[in-house]
Amino acid sequence: xxxxxxxxxxxxxxxxxxxxxxxxxxxxxIILDLEDSVAPDQKAAARDQVCAAVRAGGFGPRELVIxxxxxxxxxxxxxxxxxxxxxxxxxxxxxxxxxxxxxxxAREANNKxxxxxxxxxxxxxxxLGLLNVDSIARTAQDPASxxxxxxxxxxDIAKETRARLMPGRASMIGWLSNSILAARAYGIDVLDxxxxxxxxxxxxxxxxxxxRDLGMDGKTVIHPNQIAVANxxxxxxxxxxxxxxxxxxxxxQAENAAKGAISLEGKMVERLHADMARRTLAIADALxxxx
Numbered sequence: 001x002x003x004x005x006x007x008x009x010x011x012x013x014x015x016x017x018x019x020x021x022x023x024x025x026x027x028x029x030i031i032l033d034l035e036d037s038v039a040p041d042q043k044a045a046a047r048d049q050v051c052a053a054v055r056a057g058g059f060g061p062r063e064l065v066i067x068x069x070x071x072x073x074x075x076x077x078x079x080x081x082x083x084x085x086x087x088x089x090x091x092x093x094x095x096x097x098x099x100x101x102x103x104x105x106a107r108e109a110n111n112k113x114x115x116x117x118x119x120x121x122x123x124x125x126x127x128l129g130l131l132n133v134d135s136i137a138r139t140a141q142d143p144a145s146x147x148x149x150x151x152x153x154x155x156d157i158a159k160e161t162r163a164r165l166m167p168g169r170a171s172m173i174g175w176l177s178n179s180i181l182a183a184r185a186y187g188i189d190v191l192d193x194x195x196x197x198x199x200x201x202x203x204x205x206x207x208x209x210x211x212r213d214l215g216m217d218g219k220t221v222i223h224p225n226q227i228a229v230a231n232x233x234x235x236x237x238x239x240x241x242x243x244x245x246x247x248x249x250x251x252x253q254a255e256n257a258a259k260g261a262i263s264l265e266g267k268m269v270e271r272l273h274a275d276m277a278r279r280t281l282a283i284a285d286a287l288x289x290x291x
Contacts, residue, residue: 002279002282002283002286003028003063003286004028004218004234004235004283004286004287005028005029005063005149005189005191005217005218005234006028006217006218006219006230006231006233006234006235007026007027007028007029007218007219007221007226007227007230007231007234008027008028008029008030008031008063008065008151008191008218008219008220008221009022009025009027009029009030009031009220009221009222009224009226009227010031010033010037010067010194010220010221010222011030011031011032011033012033012037012038012046013032013033013034013037013038013046013047013049013050013066014037014038014039014042014045014046014049016049019032019049019050019053021224022059022062023058023059023060023062025062025224025227026227026228026231026290027062027221027224027227027231028062028063028218028231029062029063029064029065029218030059030062030063030064030065031065031066031067031092031220032050032053032054032064032065032066032067032088033067034046034047034050034066034067034068034069034075034079035067035068035069035070035094036094043069043075043079044075044078047075047078047079047082048082050066050083050086051066051082051083051085051086054066054086054087054088055086055087060291061289061290061291063089063090064088064089064090065088065089065090065091065092065121066079066083066086066088066090066091066092067091067092067093067094067123068080068083068091068092068093068094069094070093070094070095071101071104071105080105080108081108081112084108084109084112084114084118085112087114087115087118088118089117089118089119090118090119090120090121090148090149091105091109091118091119091120091121092120092121092122092123092151093105093120093121093122093123094123094125094153095123095125095126095129095153095156096122096123096124096126096129096136097126097128097129097132098128098129098132098135098136099132099135099136099138099139101122101136102120102122102136102139102145102147103139103145105120106120106139106144106145106146106147107144109146110144118146119146119147119148119149120145120146120147120148121147121148121149121150121151122136122147122149122150122151123151123152123153123156124136124150124151124152124153124157124179125152125153125154125155125156125157125160126156126157126160127160127161130157130175130178130179133150133178133179133182134182134185136182137150137182137183137185137186137188138182138185138186139186140186140187140188141186147188148188148189149188149189149190149191150179150182150183150188150189150190150191151190151191151193151220152176152179152190152191152192152193152220153193154169154172154192154193154194155193155194155196157172157175157193158171158172165196167203167206168210169207169210173214176192176211176214176216177214177215180214180215180216184215189217189218190215190216190217191216191217191218191219191220192207192208192211192216192218192219192220193220194219194220194221194222195207195208195219195221195222195226196222198222198223198225198226201225201226201229204226204229204230205229205233207219208229208230208233208234209233212233212234216234217234218230218234219233219234235283235284235287236280236283236284240280241280241281241284243277244276244277244278244280244281244284245277245281246264246265247264247269247273247274247277248274248277248278248281250262250264250269251271251274
């Protein structure tokens, strides 16, 4: 099933009001965070609060994700066990640096009887993660891995590599593109990293457009005022949706049934374009059912 992931909003797991507000925000995904946004002395309480919120539900069509602390931390094992028991749509694993990080979490989920539809998302945010991104993505070939999404942790990448975060992100284009390539090779989605300047919506728009043009599926955001821009940029434009409908309708005509390529409104269209068109329509149709 194709799910729109135009915007994925981080919400601190220690903030009860933020969690409640997330139930009514127009983000495609809500990431209830137990890691970076939660102080050490609040970790256990945040874990309980987040898991209770997930069990209570009320998030509507939003994809509900829990980001745990790393397994190497004192909170990570308990986070993972509690998240699996709570049953979100996905668990976001921080600082994934090797295929083993994914498979360890997957084994825990499988051993504890997690629903088959629960997925794992992987933060790509360390030098080792960037170096091993192909082998990490390759785990998605094994259904037992549950791996569905890469999330680019651009702030941590900047910290760990000492690359500067500049407009246009010239220092990161290679790493971002390589991660997208690995994800596409093995059929998983990729969400772009956050944009830190909350009041700069034009800068956010430019970065969303860049991420979209590179091939990202959506943007992680850190404030509700960033959701609308991400939703707009990562949604298929109406003209693109209409063109997709024309492509599919053309190939469904009896005279084109056996053809690999046709001429449509003066353009050469191949069957690969029909495959792309079907994905565009699947996203558009899914969005059309949202409130």
